[in-house]
Amino acid sequence: MSVIRQNLDSCIGCETCVNVCPMDVFRMDADHMKSVIAYVQSCQTCGQCWLNCPTDSIGLQDAEVSFGINYGR
Amino acid sequence: MKKTVQPLETPGGSGVPGGSGVSRRAFIRNATVAAGAIGAMGTLGLAGCAPQKSSEADGADSDGPGTFAGDTRMTASADGLVPDTTADITYLPRRGEYPTPAVEAPPTTEYTCDVLVVGGGLTGLNAAYAAASAGKSVILAEKGTPGYCGLSAWPSCTAYYDPELDADMDTWDHYMRNSCDCFANLNWEDAWCAESKEAFERLQQWGWIQSYDRAADTEFWVDGNIYHDDLKGYKNSVPDRRRVFCQVLDDNGVTTLDHIMITDIVEENGVCMGAVGLHYQSETFVSIAAKAVVLATGNGVIKPMGYPIGSDTYDGVWIGYNHGLPITGLEFEDFHMTTSYAPSNSLTNNAYPYLEPVWPTGGTVSAESMSKQKKVNERYTEFANGFNLEYNDITLMDGEESGAAASVASTNGNESDPRKGKMTSPLPKGHVYGAAVGMSVHTAAGIWCGVDDLTCATGLPGLYAAGDGTNGCYVGGPCYGAQRGSTSSFMSVQGFHAGTYAAQYADGVGDVTLPQAAVDQLKEKALQPTTLERGYHPEWIKEVLHSIMAPGWMNWGGATEETLNAALTNITTLRDLVKDKIYAQSGHALRQAHEAEHLLLAMELKVRAKLERKESRGHHYRKDYPSRDDKYLYFLTMTKGEDGSISWGKVDLPERWTGDVNADYLARYPVPQNPLDAKLHYPEAN
Numbered sequence: 001m002s003v004i005r006q007n008l009d010s011c012i013g014c015e016t017c018v019n020v021c022p023m024d025v026f027r028m029d030a031d032h033m034k035s036v037i038a039y040v041q042s043c044q045t046c047g048q049c050w051l052n053c054p055t056d057s058i059g060l061q062d063a064e065v066s067f068g069i070n071y072g073r
Numbered sequence: 074m075k076k077t078v079q080p081l082e083t084p085g086g087s088g089v090p091g092g093s094g095v096s097r098r099a100f101i102r103n104a105t106v107a108a109g110a111i112g113a114m115g116t117l118g119l120a121g122c123a124p125q126k127s128s129e130a131d132g133a134d135s136d137g138p139g140t141f142a143g144d145t146r147m148t149a150s151a152d153g154l155v156p157d158t159t160a161d162i163t164y165l166p167r168r169g170e171y172p173t174p175a176v177e178a179p180p181t182t183e184y185t186c187d188v189l190v191v192g193g194g195l196t197g198l199n200a201a202y203a204a205a206s207a208g209k210s211v212i213l214a215e216k217g218t219p220g221y222c223g224l225s226a227w228p229s230c231t232a233y234y235d236p237e238l239d240a241d242m243d244t245w246d247h248y249m250r251n252s253c254d255c256f257a258n259l260n261w262e263d264a265w266c267a268e269s270k271e272a273f274e275r276l277q278q279w280g281w282i283q284s285y286d287r288a289a290d291t292e293f294w295v296d297g298n299i300y301h302d303d304l305k306g307y308k309n310s311v312p313d314r315r316r317v318f319c320q321v322l323d324d325n326g327v328t329t330l331d332h333i334m335i336t337d338i339v340e341e342n343g344v345c346m347g348a349v350g351l352h353y354q355s356e357t358f359v360s361i362a363a364k365a366v367v368l369a370t371g372n373g374v375i376k377p378m379g380y381p382i383g384s385d386t387y388d389g390v391w392i393g394y395n396h397g398l399p400i401t402g403l404e405f406e407d408f409h410m411t412t413s414y415a416p417s418n419s420l421t422n423n424a425y426p427y428l429e430p431v432w433p434t435g436g437t438v439s440a441e442s443m444s445k446q447k448k449v450n451e452r453y454t455e456f457a458n459g460f461n462l463e464y465n466d467i468t469l470m471d472g473e474e475s476g477a478a479a480s481v482a483s484t485n486g487n488e489s490d491p492r493k494g495k496m497t498s499p500l501p502k503g504h505v506y507g508a509a510v511g512m513s514v515h516t517a518a519g520i521w522c523g524v525d526d527l528t529c530a531t532g533l534p535g536l537y538a539a540g541d542g543t544n545g546c547y548v549g550g551p552c553y554g555a556q557r558g559s560t561s562s563f564m565s566v567q568g569f570h571a572g573t574y575a576a577q578y579a580d581g582v583g584d585v586t587l588p589q590a591a592v593d594q595l596k597e598k599a600l601q602p603t604t605l606e607r608g609y610h611p612e613w614i615k616e617v618l619h620s621i622m623a624p625g626w627m628n629w630g631g632a633t634e635e636t637l638n639a640a641l642t643n644i645t646t647l648r649d650l651v652k653d654k655i656y657a658q659s660g661h662a663l664r665q666a667h668e669a670e671h672l673l674l675a676m677e678l679k680v681r682a683k684l685e686r687k688e689s690r691g692h693h694y695r696k697d698y699p700s701r702d703d704k705y706l707y708f709l710t711m712t713k714g715e716d717g718s719i720s721w722g723k724v725d726l727p728e729r730w731t732g733d734v735n736a737d738y739l740a741r742y743p744v745p746q747n748p749l750d751a752k753l754h755y756p757e758a759n
Binding site: 005008019020021022023024027028029030031032034036037038039041042044045046047048051052 | 315332
């Protein structure tokens with residue numbers, strides 16, 4: 001589970017996701033006025049980008065990757 | 074009421090009030106959370122965003138999003154097309170994204186101030202506020218954006234002590250001893266009791282606390298909102314409390330340096346004179362001359378899943394240890410463990426009730442009930458018997474019992490207590506926290522500042538340590554629980570102390586200029602990971618550490634001399650292997666490289682401390698020494714010796730903290746620490 005792009009067209013380049021991400025997942029592409037999900041492997045699914053995205057450009061994929069990695073530890 | 078966890082639905086539609094009819098500027102005004110930070114940095118804000126060039130190595134051959142070649146980053150080789158490992162890339166599919174652009178360096182790389190605060194959580198915020206209120210010029214440096222990183226983004230309620238409503242101080246002390254295994258720092262506890270209400274009101278005044286009795290009573294609540302299927306449904310109408318941090322800093326004239334990782338402090342002639350760090354995204358070195366430095370760097374975690382605090386990486390412990398300061402409390406770390414076959418993400422585990430923009434207030438610390446709280450007992454049993462493989466068996470708490478805050482805010486039936494527990498949305502019940510290996514039990518681990526200390530002054534003049542995982546003050550002893558719900562207010566109290574005393578110290582210091590030779594050396598060290606042609610990726614180091622540290626036999630499943638020695642061998646082998654060979658192929662990885670080094674040190678110290686403490690206490694469970702042994706009724710400290718070896722210390726505790734050491738075991742420790750302890754000492758439990 002991680003951040004995904006729901007709709008790049010709706011990204012307005014407000015940079016909110018770039019700023020709120022504690023894990024430095026995003027970059028800002030000022031040429032295109034779009035954020036870039038640059039380092040998705042660092043996403044910890046905290047959801048702050050998703051919650052704060054004003055245009056629902058950011059989503060969270062619900063596929064459970066590495067389902068059991070936590071259990072027992 | 075039992076409900077099956079619903080799979081998370083990806084929200085559909087635009088869901089934005091006003092939709093496309095709202096101008097972009099209006100959106101930005103509403104959405105930009107870090108106005109203060111952006112203004113201070115001048116690099117990340119829209120105004121300062123000059124067109125940026127795409128990084129050449131990063132698929133810049135494609136100008137449009139979604140081209141296959143740009144996503145896969147394949148390059149021609151003698152073996153045909155292979156992944157391009159020279160580029161700064163992600164190996165996961167990113168179809169649809171533009172190539173990763175380069176980030177411009179900040180316009181200023183040398184700063185001067187009276188007080189530098191490192192870390193933008195609740196501790197750092199209050200420290201900066203206190204120092205600024207004392208008339209000092211203050212810089213706050215944060216790896217991300219203040220308010221959104223570390224644990225401060227996730228507390229579930231803010232408790233305070235009320236002398237009118239709570240137990241008298243003698244009774245309170247008794248509860249604290251019982252619930253904290255006779256290990257709690259009652260001096261800091263006194264400070265919390267005296268100042269937590271003020272801290273609560275400060276947070277309230279700043280707008281960080283929003284007062285609702287129950288989330289379900291707010292206008293933002295959507296009926297039938299089970300497990301946040303429609304979180305976004307009400308998120309747009311209520312402000313995210315985390316943005317308050319930047320606003321408060323801005324309002325108080327604090328300069329915020331966001332996305333700057335402080336990599337070390339500058340020490341010259343036994344005095345702290347400032348710090349150096351990286352605007353890591355652009356791989357730019359920065360230096361900050363400061364009369365006093367407050368470390369408020371939070372705690373540490375190897376694998377953030379389950380509790381999303383991956384930006385906490387024991388940065389303060391690393392700095393303190395390498396400057397000869399005593400480190401304490403690491404043996405007690407780890408309490409967010411799971412026995413459920415839970416998915417490895419925080420949103421279906423634990424973050425939902427914390428993520429929602431409705432911020433329940435209050436909560437009191439129910440010291441009496443906490444003193445009866447089970448320690449590692451219950452979880453151990455589940456670990457020993459095998460896991461619950463029924464994911465669907467994770468049930469939802471509902472009604473009054475639901476909500477993180479409700480679980481902590483007991484008022485012993487006093488309905489009129491304004492601090493009565495508030496209800497957040499339903500959340501899953503069960504041990505679904507996930508493996509936040511290393512995560513603090515709150516305030517045990519960190520730099521040891523002394524038995525009588527309430528100033529946060531470290532042994533290094535000019536350096537102050539405050540907050541969770543940075544100042545190892547044991548206000549909640551070695552247990553999670555006794556101080557449950559009060560950590561956010563305690564961080565505010567302790568941060569305020571640190572900022573106040575750092576400002577006082579700065580009064581007696583003349584202008585500070587950083588010694589160039591020392592700065593040059595630190596610059597070389599900070600950027601070293603970018604100079605390697607090959608090496609070990611920080612992500613790999615974290616994964617290996619996770620494998621070593623996470624299994625139950627390292628913590629709540631009962632560690633032994635054997636399991637700990639095995640782990641220590643693995644850790645030191647890893648340490649020697651990767652020494653000076655952690656490499657960074659990007660600014661992103663440059664930060665991770667430093668973080669991995671910090672985690673590696675912290676885990677080595679943690680395992681060594683667990684080996685040294687041959688008893689069980691708090692969240693430190695030794696299967697081979699299953700009971701509390703008052704021979705070990707002291708804080709262990711580890712200090713880096715001249716030759717690099719660890720020098721051990723022990724801190725005897727005042728009698729008021731420990732209580733009568735000659736009293737009966739059951740009187741001192743009313744709850745068994747673990748099942749073996751129960752068998753040995755608690756006839757009723759058998």
